[in-house]
Amino acid sequence: MTEATVPNQESVFTSTARDWSSDITTFKGVPWGKAMMWIFLVSDTFIFTCFLVSYMTVRMTVTDPWPNPSEVFALAIPHELFGWQFLEAPIPVPLLLIAIMTFILISSSGTMAMAVNMGYQRNKKGVIWLMLATAAFGASFVGMQAFEWYKLIVEEGIRPWGNSMGAAQFGSFFFMVTGFHGLHVSAGVIYLVIVALRVGLGHYDKTNFEIVEITGLYWHFVDLVWVFIFALFYLW
Amino acid sequence: MATEGQQHPIKIYVLIWILLFVFSAVSYASDFLDDGVFRASVILLFMILKAAFIVAIFMHMKWERFALIFAILLPPLALLVLLTLMAIEADYAWATRVEYMGEPIAPEPNPPPTHQHKESGH
């Protein structure tokens, strides 16, 4: 099995040609589940890119002005909390909530990466706690997204079918893309919790804990998508 | 098929973690720049950097064998074709809209959402 675990010592072409022309497995040393997850992620990439390409097309096509996301998503730092006034007036900060959400998701990716590492060290306790931490970060991300939706719908009157600031598609794409991403995050949280529980119950003791890496792949992908949404939807 | 899997020092994850924080901070800061080519390039550059680091380090792509790397990274090239052509197409559609329907109009509040099939004729 040394062949499978020594990565990329040959040149690009030799290595690729050898693996693709070998028998039994094409991706040497890659468990079935991991191969399947990678291919699924390619498919999912196409879904999100199609959403984003549609967003680009429609945004470039509409003749109504596009609302300025940096104003729409501004959040004011409150000037008082629980009756204690510490500022003269609320300070509006553009994209504050989104920035926090971004940092949270990146942190969750960090803990996830650590969990994978713990898995390969067979440190079950570390895996469980880090995965649960990841899930907690993910859940708080979804919570903030819910708050953001609430703010947009109730306070700013933005609807999927229209808004008072410009092109109707602004709301349509916002709710659809972030909603779809939020669904992925929520599914990821459930997936993480289930895997963490099963690790705790000892379901994977006989394996090499690849399941943690597979879960991690999915979770990092969700983070990856957010990178694109953050740049193309909120900042652009 | 038992392998040692992807084992790397924790240090590198922490490093990338910090790096991603910095990149995010920079792209967030780009929000305070003026609109223009520079801002757009900053946004895109840091988007791609962040994505590359997540895929390469967190998803361990850097340490995978080339066979897998190619299999994952080549198919999305089709999306670049779609992206390019749709950008050209959208540009053209916008031009025809302006050409045939006049200058871009000022926003007018959208009518309240009424469902088309429930509307009764006059």
Add this chain to the structure above:
Amino acid sequence: MATAEIPYQETVPLHHPKTWLGKWVFSQDHKVIAVQYGITAMAVGLVALVLSQLMRIQLAWPDAMPWFGPDEYLSAITMHGMIMVIYLLTAFLLGAFGNFCVPLMCGARDMVFPFVNMLSYWVYLVSVIVLLAVYPLMLFTDVQPTGAGWTLYPPQTITAGTPGADWGIVLMLASLAIFIVAFTMGGLNYITTILQARTRGMTLMRMPLTVWGIFIATFLGLIAFPALFVSAVMMLLDRLIGTSFFMPAIVSLGQKLSYSGGQPLLFQHLFWFFGHPEVYIVALPAFGVVSDLISVHARKNIFGYRMMVWAIVAIGVLSLIVWAHHMYVAGMHPYFGFFFATTTLIIAVPTAIKVYNWTLTLWRANIKLTVPMLFALAFVLTFIMGGITGLFLGNVIIDIPLSDTYFVVAHFHMVMGVSPILAIFGGIYHWYPKLTGRMLNDTVGKWHFYITFIGTYVIYFPMHYLGFVGVPRRYYETALGEVYPDFYPASAHDLNVFITCAALVVGAAQILFIYNLVHSFFWGRKAGANPWGANSLEWRTPDTPPSHGNWGEQLPSVHRWAYDYGVPGEETDHIPQDVPRRAAS
């Protein structure tokens, strides 16, 4: 070299089901799932066949069915197209053939994740039920099946006046989204099995072409169906909560709708970004099946195996960048025609390589005109026929006068309707003995073949002429006859009657096929392990039909490609893949 790799499936025991339900209904055995897929696809295909017969009758004798009005006609067209393309062809070629052939031909015990594979079938069944639910609903409510045409172009799809614009379209889009989920679950399994679960000695370049076709087609499916999924979601939102992704500001029936600013062309682009690969999702497995059938029944190795593989790969890659040749008259960017016509014509090169290689395989071969071989030969002829009209339509200048005429109808029915169906029939006649242990009846099979093959030509040849005359597709007869009595020239109408008669005969002939399937299952001649003298691994299972786990104790080892037929200097006329090479003397 390090120690040899051990197939993972030799290290994990297979879990055998205990109950009848677990064996035959909620089975995780890929062969049972293949049969479930096949039967469901055929059943839903029969619905589409009946719909096409109704449309033909309407066109020939407009007064014969007063209950079949313009709305019903449009709905029938939509349902017929969608069912045939997605729920029959895709599901049969990948769901049934993919499930049956991939593990057997790769030497695997089962798919890599049998449970997900089983789920794939049940979700597919749900999508079929959601799709067909519209018919029972029609009886009790005023829900109509959507009549937007299988391409579902907005804005007409969801504006009043199109049948089913209220709820029929919702059911259709929901069903499509569910189908895509089902396909993804199955497709991930096929690909992972092919890539990661082959047996010893089975390199990619020793795989039978059937597996290659299924492999590339499945991969195309996994990256093309997302575009359909996305457009289905966006159109559902347009329809249900009034967003304007695809809907521009529009006046419908004298009313300004609440939509504004959407881009209808975007839908067409997304749809065909899925739709063109879809053509090859259907065609590539058919190519593979036909390559194997021709080689086996001509007792000769396939000509240019490597070229055949690379042609499949090249077609797969190119199919992703030709989509807008379906949209020459849609009003897209005028320069796109140049780009897409070029890429489209380039696809003809690998396709022609395949056709030449089939022909050269037949050259001086020991051709056995068995029923599967007849169907394979018919496939090649039909595919050339439909492919060449495709070259005409791929050119912008010729496409413009011909678009939306019966010429297009004839073209795509030949190339992606009849051809893959012929390949499916050929495949069924070929693999039925392995699946059931009994042969299909030869005489009935030949009758079925000749009626179907000649019949389809009688149906679709005249349609090319109708197209030249300018008869538009999707038109209902009487409505035009009343308004414009001279709309159809007499010759066109007479041809329509002629075509309908042929279509009724061909449709009825499929009863022969079903009779053959059922009758032979109980009373057919015993087949034995390898009735055709074929080389690929599925004919080398210890049991016929193969039992759960396929290979008994030991996985087979592969020593050669699947096409050693009539090798000079060998004793037997075929050498199966698991026979070791002789030591060099």
